[in-house]
Amino acid sequence: MRQEIRICGFGGQGVITASVILGKAAAVYDNLIACQSQSYGPEARGGAARAEVIIDDKPIGCPGVHVADILIAMSLEAFTRYGRDVKPDGTIIIDPDLVATSDLPERAYPIPATRIAENLGNTVVANIVMLxxxxxxxxxxxxxxxxxxxxxxxxxxxxxxxxxxxxxxMAAGRELKGLGRG
Amino acid sequence: MDRALIRRALGDKVQFIQGDDACAYGALLAGCNFFAGYPITPATEVAEQMSILLPLVGGCYIQMEDEIASMGALVGASWTGAKTMTSTSGPGFSLMQENLGYAIMTETPCVVVNVQRSGPSTGQPTMGAYGDMMQARWGTHGDHEIIMLCPASVQESLDMTIVAFNLSEQFRTPVLLFIDGELGHMRERLVIPDDDEVEIVNRPMFNGQGKYLPFATDASLVPTFAPFGSGHRTYVTGLTHNEQGLPRSSSAEIHDKLIRRLADKINNHRDQIIRYEEFYADDCDIAIITYGITARTCRDVVEQARSKGIKVGMLRLITIWPFPDDLVARWAERVQAILVPEMNLGQMIHPIREAVAGRCKVAPLFRIGGEIHTPVEILTALEELQCQLC
Structure with a gap:
């Protein structure tokens, strides 16, 4: 059941935090095996940020994600870079306000996470909306x-x-899922 | 150290944490009560974690002015009886070489964690590499042996840090624990072992009977220890010294005896020091010999290759130094080729070739730049080797 998840965006959006919370959910609370890693430049904010989580029910060897089962893209740059590295039956979730492109595949789930977070009072939780x-x-x-x-x-x-x-x-996700997207 | 305090400091039994943090947790469980270091990417989290944990358990954390001083502080603190650790990355490890040799010569237990990044010099700070494998062996000058462990997961980083402390205490010598930026910053599930699962070894202590000769030994070749302040006279010097610790640097005989003993106390106990893991050891034509984070990808590839009919086995080295040459030689007798993937331009392939001694083909697969080998890359190399053997 190895599931490879890539979350990407720019520094400061909480991409890495989201990946840690997701990995911890699997490894500590769902009693699965999980492995989280990240790559970032020397900049504290604004550069490209990418985090990867692998979830499996057996020990995880290679800790890297190559072609993802799930891609969450929170910037156009991230989608442009990683949008193709998703399995044919994989899941793509994007923030449509940040990933405005005609290249978007039909199966992509648009979750306006930043707008939803803003309506809740703080854009800082956009990453949690995505989770x-x-x-x-x-x-x-x-x-x-x-x-x-x-x-x-x-x-x-x-x-x-x-x-x-x-x-x-979760509500936004359920609604799209109910519409048969994906 | 108060075990209950350590438990409380470490928190939940099951956590999702980084390799760097796991090294700090392992140190605390092993009884480490002194850390001196200088922060450096990608090892900073080890120091950061120790700076949080040690004050909670009555230990001492010092942020030093540099890595030379950090190693010096370890030696001094260890002679008061403390269990000591520092952490660094390549540039800092270079600076530690002088006092690392001093610790070897003065038989001072201490643990050095090196979270490797790409070098030489400041290289790629945020990227992983295994470019310091040979520096670990021969970085400090003079004839010497070193003990070095190379874990491959977050859990093993904790477990092997405990082992590093125990070996360091048992043999009164510095022990190196090497991971890399990738593993150091990778998070995995970590289960903190219970107290009855943690073996703790303490350095052999002077029993107070008779005259204390700080560097006299029995058959173990490890001298007994009396900490500074215990009332016994000890002279500690990096110069060649006699059993009293007094400098005798012009005597060929004393030098020869001392330096051979320092080497023998490690080499004679290789079976207690060497740790490794084998997969499909008995039924293979090709072997992969690997270590560190690369071993994880190799293990996946072994399964993939076997499903494609390539009979491949795998030897994962956990103890790097002393090098398990007998073990590698036994593999070389069983297989036709050995693939050596390394995140450097060829370091452990040298002792591997020496141990193989022409018994089979040894093929390199080197990758630098900060990224780990891909499964496809290793599988392709195995397929090519297989073709060459046909």
Whole structure:
């Protein structure tokens, strides 16, 4: 069941944080095997950020993602770079406000994570909205696990905001899934 | 050290953390109570974690002015009886060489973690590499042996850090724990072992009977230890010294005896030091000999290759130094070719070739630039080797 997930965008969007929360959900709360890695430049913000999570029910050898089962792209640059490295039956989730391109495949799930986060009061939780969406669309981790991992990973005073972001992401994901996208 | 305090400092039993953090956790479990270091990517998280953990358990963390001083502080603290560790990456490891030799010569237990990045010089700070394998062996001058472990996962980083401390204490010598930027920054599930699962070895202590000769030994070849402040007179010098520790640097006989003993105390106990893992050892035409993070990809490829009918086995070295030459020689007798993938331009292939001694073909597969080998790349190399053997 090896699932290779790539989350990418630009520095500061919480791409790496999202990958850590997803990996922790699988490894600690769903009792699966997970391996998370990231690549980033020396810049603190603004450069390209890419994180990878592999989830499996048996020990993980190669820790790198080559052709992803799931791609979450939160910038046009990230989609342009990694949009093709997805399996034919793989899942693509994008933020349509940030990935505005005519190249988008029909099967892509548009989740306006940044706009949803903004409506919740803080764009910083856009990454958590995406985690809610990917959970609802793919079931790669359980809803209980992603919730537990998120709550454990964020500062206590932002617990409620993150829970709302997660719920909003799940709702958006379920809605698209119900429409038969993908 | 108070085990309950250590448990509380480490937190949940199951965590999702980085290789760097796992080294710090392992150190704490092994009883490390002193860390001196200088931050450097990609090893900074080891120091950061130690700076958080050590004060919680009554230990001491010092951020030094540089890596030369860090190694010096380790030697000093260890002579008070502390279990000591530092962490660094290539540029810092270069600076540590002088005092690493001093620790070897003065039989001072300490653990050095090197989270390797691409060199030479400052190279690629955020990228992984295995370019310091030979520097570990011969970086400090003079005849010497070194013990070095190379884990391949986050869990093993914790486990092998504990082993590193134990070997360091048992043989009173520095032990190197080498990972790389990729593994150091990779997160995986980590299960913190219970106290009854953690073996802790302490250096042999002077029992107070008779006159204390700080560098006299029995058959173990490891001298007993009396810490500074315990009332026993000890002279510690990097010069060639006698059993009292006094400099005798012009005596060929004393030098020969001392340096051979320092080598023998490690070489005579290779069976206690050498750790490795084998897959399909008995039924293969081709072997992959690998270590560190590269071994993970190799293991996937072994399964893929076998499903394609290539009879390949794998030897993963965990102990790098002392080099398990007998083990490699036994593999060389069983197979027709050995593939050596390395994240450098060829370092461990040299002792492998020496151990193989022409018994079979040895093929390199070197990759530099900071990225790990792809499965396809290794599989292709195996297929090419297979063709050459037909």
């Amino acid at each position: 809610g969406a990917v959970t609802a669309i793919t079931g790669v981790v359980s809803e209980e696990a992603i919730h537990a991992s998120t709550v454990k990973s964020v500062p206590a005073r932002f617990k409620e905001l993150n829970e709302r972001a997660l719920a909003a992401g």
